[in-house]
Every structure is written in structure tokens, then in C-alpha cells.
Amino acid sequence: MAINDIEKQIELERQNARETCDLSGSNSGECAAAWDAVEELQAEASHQRQSVKPKTSFEKYCDDNPDALECRVYDE
Secondary structure, X not given: OOHHHHHHHHHHHHXXXXXXXXXXXXXXXXXXHHHHHHHHXXXXXXXXXXXXXXXXXXXXXXXXXXXXXXXXXXXX
């Protein structure tokens, strides 16, 4: 799931949690479960943001020039 999709899903789950808590009460199990779903999606979004790191100039160079001596990788 892309980060933009997750953000949209988080907003939908927030709305659902608010409605659920309004209907069943803020101390109900349904309310707690709805907010747990929001927290799980927020954790996934955070994880995806952390795992996306920009490439360094050297990595870009090696992508463009895989046969360059400084980009070669040797098995030991």
C-alpha cells in the first residue's frame, strides 16, 4: 500500500472511530478497537516513511555506471 493510500485510509479510520465512539461510548470495546485500527495504520505509515531513504550521489552514479571500477562488487 502506498503512503498516500495509507494516509487516506487513516483518515477514513479516524472518522469511523469517532462515529463508533459516539454511538457506543468512549469507554466501549468497539471504540477502543476502532482507535487501535487507526494506530496500526499510523505505525505502518511511519514504518514506510523510515524505510524510504534517498540515494546518495555515489549510488546514483553506480546505477548509471554499473561497470565503473569503483562500483564493482566482488564475492569473497
